[in-house]
Amino acid sequence: MIRGMFKTAFVVTAVLGSSPVVDQPAAPAPQNMPAPPAPAMKTVTFEGACDASGAVVQGQWMFTVADDEDNVIRVYDGKSGGGPVRTVDLSAALKLPAGKKRPPETDIEAATEISPLSFWLTSHGRKSSGKVDPNRFRFFATRTLEDGTTRLEGKPYTRLLDELLAAPQLKSFGLASAATRAPKEEGGLNIEGMTAMQDGKSILIGFRNPIPQGKALTVVLLNPTELLQGKKARLGPARLLDLGGLGIRAISWWRGQYLFIGGPISGHGGSRLFTWDGGAGEPRAVEGADFTGLNPEAFVTFEDKEEILVLSDDGSSLIDGVECKRLPEVAKKRFRGVWLRLPGKK
Template structure:
């Protein structure tokens, strides 16, 4: 069994002074095998979810309850129109995912490599749908590669210095890195969230108004841009669940502890979900099932050591793994 130092304290409701505090509820941690760097995920109706790994171009389906090996896998490299590599196609750095049925949308980081070198393979926004037999994914249209150009040209984003940010490494202060995306309440628009930059120390979001048109080659139409106060953290993931938005906020450079936030869509400062300690956990994706009382946080465990080696550097896929933890949120106020 893959042990974890992850610690979570229970969410306790207010109670009279005479009532003893409830005992902490142990977190329900599930281990998923065959990958390390869980990033964007999309739920399925049978309690399973589809998840990307930002270190390859493979989409994997897992059972959210039992974990273990993937139920199925599909390598999207060919459809992403990536150049052939010596051993494998270069990674597209897929960081976020969401769904507007019957389509799933996937978004790469749109940032440079960690070294600061430009890599055009990381500029991809694309859509997939399930095949007729439900066993694989097929592309809807073609990958869209001009989203960064659209972002830089948008007047509402001009105050935030994205042109300068796009020339820096993604984890450098003031760099550019997109890691969050979710469907909005209207069922047509997507909300995109930046891990970096942090203008005025706040997390940047922008609305994508026409996601279904991008795979058909049409330029992005961008809506409102907003800054959200996550206490100096950038956006690692976004989801919409039971009428509210969920954010994972994390440091731009990967060092430090992430926090979970909820947002009703209006206030500048989302609410911190108290009582959840994410120490030792690196959440980068949500699997949020509308019919379940808990949400599933997925950890990017690429840097965790397994037999003394970073998970993402293991040569044997069977040894790779990442963690998920089921979290129960407090009731909406």
């Protein structure tokens, strides 16, 4: 059983106030209550890429991150920032067709670790133009060896979208219709979050779009390692979570709780940070986590550190008047990370 997370037929109604009502005067409302302290934040800049998406912990202060504009994963020092320590282009291993200038992008949007493997998930949505691109239907894993080299593990899995559309627990959410639309169109399909769950075997997948009933959609993948051998995906419970009308940009399991970045489907508007214990209740917003000027899209969560690292997709940020993602000079490209201490964590 997965830590009791979905064990009650997905009923989200919380039972409140179970003690008897006592007829007594109401306590006066507190006056001038101080606002909760804002989380401490420190910004680090990373060079050589713009569109940070999924990321996994690589070691002491180190992490590996994908860029959704290419098929390269890069290893960075999360403490000092700067350029990548190592880069690995996965295009050949993923057997992508040759392009005019480079292989087509797979649109990697999410990552998680089930040791000793790192798992990577593409958006499984259409191109921004609305055209189908089969290269965007990939679920795969990498293994990093003791000498620091990284290789693909098994074979990329390309049938996950078909199985999501066929899953009876997802039928009521309109994914078949969503899959015919552009990813940032109202009611389109776009997957941007996943994390290994507490059992260390299953993965929780989160959708940025669609947002059925104004809630974020999640579903459990029960057998991620078997997909690398070509076995059919087994999908577990689906659940809607209330993120205040936002979709899921990133998920991480950290220190006994889930962390979510909630963001709008279009990319226009603010993002928020949420925590969730995985039970029957809803996620709670982390007050004071201000992402103004950032486009948060990935977590790096070290279990032995008090802060989490939130990565910003800065592909649309202007550098010398040009969008970062369109810069021809790789040396000028950069994205930001924010070290964040959550309230109550010491």
